[in-house]
Amino acid sequence: MVDDKYYNENMCRKIVRSSVTIFYLLIGLEIIIMISPFAAYFYAGYGPLLNALYAFPATAWLTGFFLPHAVASKSSALNFINGFGRTLFSLGMIAFLIGAIQIYSAKIRRKGVVTGIFYRWIRHPQYLFLAIAGMGLLLFWPRFFILILYISMLFVYYLLARHEEQRMLAKHGENYRHYMQQTAMFLPGEPGGKIFRVLFGWSNSKGVALGLTYAVFLILFTVAAFGLRSSTISKTSIKNIPQRQLTVVSIIPQPDKSIQKVIDNVFKDKAVSEAIENFKQQGHKGFMVHLMPSSYGMQGLFAQPDMADMPVRRRHTGGAIIRFIFPFIDLNRHGHKEMMGSIKNESIRLIFSQLIWPSGDYASIDNALAFSVKHLPLLQMDVASEIGEVLNVKYMAPRNYWGQMPMPVF
Secondary structure, three states: HHHHHHHHHHHHHHHHHHHHHHHHHHHHHHHHHHHOOOOHHHHHHHHHHHHHHHOHHHHHHOOOOOOOOOOOOOOOOHHHHHHHHHHHHHHHHHHHHHHHHHHHHHOOOOOOOOOHHHHOOOOHHHEEEHHHHHHHHHHHHHHHHHHHHHHHEEEEEEHHHHHHHHHHHHOOEEEEEEHHOEEEEEOOOOOHHHHHHHHHOOOHHHHHHHHHHHHHHHHHHHHHHHHHHHHHHOOOOEEHHHHOOOOEOOOOOOOOOHHHHHHHHHHOOOOHHHHHHHHHHOOOOEEEEEEEEEEOOHHHHHHOOOOOOOOOOOOOOOHHHHHHHHHOOOOOOHHHHHHOOOOOOEEEEEEEEEOOOOOOOOOOOOOOOOOOOOOEEEEEEOOOOOOOOOOEEEEEEOOOOOEEEOOOOO
8 A cells, every 4th residue: 555655646746747847848849949940840740739729710819929029019018028038038047047956966965955045935946937937938939829838837836846845744744844834835925825715715625726726817817818919919010901902010110101101112013013913813812911121030930031132140149149038138229129120221021921711711801810810921022111112022932931830920
């Protein structure tokens, strides 16, 4: 019986730990994919999951984004969030590594219960720091799917922490019990525990109460994310041009008049107008247009970029890497300006994309921002910003840099 009990506890611990690992891999995997030169190989495994979610209206929303990633918003608060996410991730991982060094050095020296530095104030700083890092990843790559995984991961952390406390009580007895009584679990003052008791203290079953808490948090945060998506759309330079069947998204905020002027100039070019007319004759009902500086650094989100057309960028230095990890150090925002480019000082690039439902049918611009509508490139052109002359026109393969994975519109 003792062996069976030990075996069951050991299996429980392994299952919970494995769950944490899987959740964190899924949250971080897309970020690794986005920066990896082997992106196509990673997406060969991860891509089918996104495509499967995208294929059904009931789950397509999970592949969508609820905060700006590819565009500069009209809202300084929304622009702040992306950089703040990178900073949170970096600080969380640094603190996690400091805590890990503390734990393993104590194990090597056989010091028993660790109660110094971070552990002086909270019992599980490692999980707190991982949660902070996970929040940073979520803000940087704000897909609904990642949000659901993140909330689930937090509850798995709680279960894992409770399991570890039972193990520590069995091993260290009253010493650890006294430490628990004097130290908060995750945050000083135990705000989470107080809210839990107020809302679900009536339940005689802790398992039921915990399940209800998970469901409530999942619903609240998902509703909040939908609200953030609506706010993001309203604060993005998006203009519908029904007479040309276009929805135009400008990467850099600019007035509707300026967007309209660029589009009017583009359609004066015979090659462009003929190409669009040919697409319409093939059955296309509308087009998404991303308008950006020609040096914009994330064109791969919308089309497979031709590296020969991309401007030569300076090699990333240690300072550039630090500014990316801690963007608020970059007070003059050189890194951000280099990534986004400038419409005033260089040519403008437009990428026309088809609007297509999972069934293969074409969608109109009324559904351009629908979760189930995928945007795959058709046409790319460069326009001289000062005189509005079309410099070149290229037909594009229907894929972005990572294949045909659902990517952010904004």
